[in-house]
Amino acid sequence: MASFTVTHEKSPSLFNRFERKSELQHQTHYCPGCGHGIVHKLLAQALDDLGVQDRTVLISPVGCSVFAYYYFDVGNVQVAHGRAPAVATAVKRSRPDSIVISYQGDGDLAAIGTAEIVHAANRGEPITVIFVNNGIYGMTGGQMAPTTPLGKKTTTSPFGRNAHTEGYPVHVCELLNSLEAPVFIERVALGNNKQIMGAAKVLRRAVENQVKGLGFSFVEVLSPCPTIWKFQPVEAQRFVRDEMAKVFPVVNLRDRTKEAQPWAGPPPAPPVEDIPRILGLEDEAGQESVEAPAGRALDLRIKVAGFGGQGVLMLGEVLAEAGLESGYEVSWLPSYGPEMRSGTSNCSVRLSASPIASPLISRPNVLLAFNEPSLRKFLPVVESGGMVLYNGAALPEDCVRKDLRMIAMHFSSLADKLGDQKVANMVMLGALLEATGMLEPEQVTGALHSLVKNKKYFDLDLKALELGGEEVRREPLPVGEDYLWGV
Amino acid sequence: MKPQLTKGNEAIVKAAVLAGCRAYYGYPITPASEIAEAAALYLPQVGGVFIQAESETASVNMLYGGAAAGVRVLSGSSGPGISLMQEGISYLAGAELPCVIADIMRGGPGLGNIAPEQSDYNQIVKGGGHGNYRTLVLAPASVQEMADLTTLAFDLADRYRNPVVVLADGNIGQMMEPVRFADPIAVPPPPEWAVLGTARSRRNLVSSIYLEPDVLERHVRKLEAKYQAAERAEVRAECWRTEDADIVLIGYGIMGRTLKAVVEQARKRGLKVGLLRPITLYPFPAPQIRELAKRVKGFLVAELSTGQMVDDVRLALEGRSPVEFFSRVGGNIPSAEEVLEVVERKFESCLRLEEVLVHG
Numbered sequence: 081m082a083s084f085t086v087t088h089e090k091s092p093s094l095f096n097r098f099e100r101k102s103e104l105q106h107q108t109h110y111c112p113g114c115g116h117g118i119v120h121k122l123l124a125q126a127l128d129d130l131g132v133q134d135r136t137v138l139i140s141p142v143g144c145s146v147f148a149y150y151y152f153d154v155g156n157v158q159v160a161h162g163r164a165p166a167v168a169t170a171v172k173r174s175r176p177d178s179i180v181i182s183y184q185g186d187g188d189l190a191a192i193g194t195a196e197i198v199h200a201a202n203r204g205e206p207i208t209v210i211f212v213n214n215g216i217y218g219m220t221g222g223q224m225a226p227t228t229p230l231g232k233k234t235t236t237s238p239f240g241r242n243a244h245t246e247g248y249p250v251h252v253c254e255l256l257n258s259l260e261a262p263v264f265i266e267r268v269a270l271g272n273n274k275q276i277m278g279a280a281k282v283l284r285r286a287v288e289n290q291v292k293g294l295g296f297s298f299v300e301v302l303s304p305c306p307t308i309w310k311f312q313p314v315e316a317q318r319f320v321r322d323e324m325a326k327v328f329p330v331v332n333l334r335d336r337t338k339e340a341q342p343w344a345g346p347p348p349a350p351p352v353e354d355i356p357r358i359l360g361l362e363d364e365a366g367q368e369s370v371e372a373p374a375g376r377a378l379d380l381r382i383k384v385a386g387f388g389g390q391g392v393l394m395l396g397e398v399l400a401e402a403g404l405e406s407g408y409e410v411s412w413l414p415s416y417g418p419e420m421r422s423g424t425s426n427c428s429v430r431l432s433a434s435p436i437a438s439p440l441i442s443r444p445n446v447l448l449a450f451n452e453p454s455l456r457k458f459l460p461v462v463e464s465g466g467m468v469l470y471n472g473a474a475l476p477e478d479c480v481r482k483d484l485r486m487i488a489m490h491f492s493s494l495a496d497k498l499g500d501q502k503v504a505n506m507v508m509l510g511a512l513l514e515a516t517g518m519l520e521p522e523q524v525t526g527a528l529h530s531l532v533k534n535k536k537y538f539d540l541d542l543k544a545l546e547l548g549g550e551e552v553r554r555e556p557l558p559v560g561e562d563y564l565w566g567v
Numbered sequence: 568m569k570p571q572l573t574k575g576n577e578a579i580v581k582a583a584v585l586a587g588c589r590a591y592y593g594y595p596i597t598p599a600s601e602i603a604e605a606a607a608l609y610l611p612q613v614g615g616v617f618i619q620a621e622s623e624t625a626s627v628n629m630l631y632g633g634a635a636a637g638v639r640v641l642s643g644s645s646g647p648g649i650s651l652m653q654e655g656i657s658y659l660a661g662a663e664l665p666c667v668i669a670d671i672m673r674g675g676p677g678l679g680n681i682a683p684e685q686s687d688y689n690q691i692v693k694g695g696g697h698g699n700y701r702t703l704v705l706a707p708a709s710v711q712e713m714a715d716l717t718t719l720a721f722d723l724a725d726r727y728r729n730p731v732v733v734l735a736d737g738n739i740g741q742m743m744e745p746v747r748f749a750d751p752i753a754v755p756p757p758p759e760w761a762v763l764g765t766a767r768s769r770r771n772l773v774s775s776i777y778l779e780p781d782v783l784e785r786h787v788r789k790l791e792a793k794y795q796a797a798e799r800a801e802v803r804a805e806c807w808r809t810e811d812a813d814i815v816l817i818g819y820g821i822m823g824r825t826l827k828a829v830v831e832q833a834r835k836r837g838l839k840v841g842l843l844r845p846i847t848l849y850p851f852p853a854p855q856i857r858e859l860a861k862r863v864k865g866f867l868v869a870e871l872s873t874g875q876m877v878d879d880v881r882l883a884l885e886g887r888s889p890v891e892f893f894s895r896v897g898g899n900i901p902s903a904e905e906v907l908e909v910v911e912r913k914f915e916s917c918l919r920l921e922e923v924l925v926h927g
Contacts, residue, residue: 101779133769134764134765134766134769135764135765136764137636137762137763137764139632140774146776149772149774153769153770154769155762155763155764155765155768155769155771156762156771156772156773156774157631157632157635157762157772157773157774158662158772158773158774158775158776159628159631159632159658160628160631160654160655160658163624163625163628163631163655166620166624166625166626166628166629166631166632167628167629167631167632167635168632169618169629169632170590170592170616170618170628170629170630170631170632170633170635170636170640171632171633171635171636171762171764173590173616173618173633174589174590174616174632174633174636174637174638175636175763175764177764178636178763178764178765179764180764195621195622195624195625196621196624196625196628198621199620199621199625203618346611346614346615346616347611347614348614349589349613349614349615349754350612350613350614352751352752352753352754353751355584355585355613355751356568356585356748356750356751358609358612358613359581359584359585359609359748360571361568361571361581361748362568397572397743400572400743401572404570404572404745409745410572410744410745411742411743411744412572412742412743412744413738413741413742413743414741414742416597416598416681416737416741437824437827437828437830437831437903438824438825438827438828438903439738439742439744439824440738440821440824440825440828440900440902440903442902442903442904442905443904
């Protein structure tokens, strides 16, 4: 054997031995002349040069490079077809010091994973994406890729790719170049040694950008696939150089690395004992859990109903919160719908001295109706002996039930007097509390205090409660001692 | 901490953060959007990650990445979004990655509607993705359980290295009840197998590919053994007033609440009706149901689906007891009165016998 001099050592970022099943040991699974081997070598060299082997997490895709982890002695995550940029995003966000490389082929990145690459780029994820484009599906045996040049025959474009039926080759670099966030986008080729040496520098840049925390870096590599193209390796290289490069210009499309601000990473984590406060769970000083008032077998099943925007859900929430403050078991269940105004809205609130089996209410004993449709809808199911408050000057003639306590009052007009129709709900609540005495005023005020953070609205709500109470006091209702309790 | 009035969907996020979860990846969908909204509010404040992904396909793969990097990760969605996630859930199970996904069920199929249903049972409990895998499934019936079972979900996910689904419905997600939250725990150290981008974890590999049939079979058998271990150790169900029951009602989630009201009403009429509410849907409380079958006269399963969980009840019983089924769908929720009427009609003979015994 002739003597030789080693000019390039094998990169330490590549394994010495590729663990494969016995008869294939010591071979790579890539075909002779395949571009992946070259890109692997260039990438490994870049990792070594930058000293980041230990920090690197390589995301292997689906396609011929599905086994990239056979070769790279780095942290490895193998993922679903096309999803590598989403996985890479989460690895990088979780471990900001890691160097995350998403390594993908053309079917993976430009077809099934189009959404993931576009959005990772658009978020400016500070990762490095290597896009190996050989214009064909290699692993599955030669089907058309989104990047297959026009006229090229494949097993799924047997008459040649036709723009009218298969569309045009997708230019991913140009597509991503329409986004604001990426800092580095370049297309390189493996058409000859000169191009390969150029590609080495660009790949190194793309990793270095990440080491510096500069942002999203993308390198497209025009790469030969002699086996599927049915070319000799040398012919395949020529095809890359002369044909692929005509369709996909070998050019730097963006380099904003000079202007880019290094990523600061996530904010520091607070101490664990601060977490309840951050989640709004800290007990306010002096507040203790209250026992339910003894001797009251309270079981309120309240239906609040009206138009969206009338404060129906809020009124229910105040009742539930005040009930909780008073030591009762409570539940609040909204009828939820598309988020738009002027639809109907209702909620079910239960306040009970004993555990609540179901938060659903089929037979309410209190109905708070903000409009006529709501009154008509729920009045028939109100339990005999219950109470109805209706937002209207008078009850419609056919909506009077003798077995119920019914109050009709134009709460919205009363709220208008206070200058804001939105507090009609609190006027009605004031009336309800006055008529039934079901909750102590301070519990209701306390509930409002924790729910309404704006001082102006809080004060207005208190005035509204007071006004509602006054209106009922003016025309007191003959409410029995045991009324509503224990029904 | 004292009980706090909390919306079901928000309880999931608060419990998750308290359990050391530091990443949320999701896409908005009614009736689950409050999960994403609460996560967007709280996670950045605790040094965590929140990303509104471009799709559920992306968000489930972000879970894959976050879990691979050794972080406790959460996502939330509803039927249509969960359908999109199924690919990723299969990969998570195959790669043995822990994560928690909340499914706040709505009406289907297709776009269906946004009202509550329980029609994701099959796609979640039976594994809606490809391959031999299971997800562990927890079914909260109250907001307190939304919190408690989320905490449990993170522990189970880590213990079994498997996705865990908190399967609730629109009502449980949207309603508010008082919740007593657990104390916060420190973020658990990343597991040994995680890929962290460090010298120590450099040889770690997260993957679900096993090309050799013998190797894949070994892997699948290992997963199978893990699921069997969960079946032995993790079954949870609430049995209520079943000690002397002639008829046992079975329902989970919001239906379990309605059935509790049915039992209350039935008992007031002297009818011996009890409730079995599965808390884990996988593993399914088949042993508990078989045990009850030794002494009850029949079961009635009620679901907000045309009959999904009822198959598991029938499989558990293998013909030992009559099983009746009642359902409402499309977002309709039956009243307790409606169900009680069905119970009385379906089990007229058993219950009449009871009356004779009581009065005779």
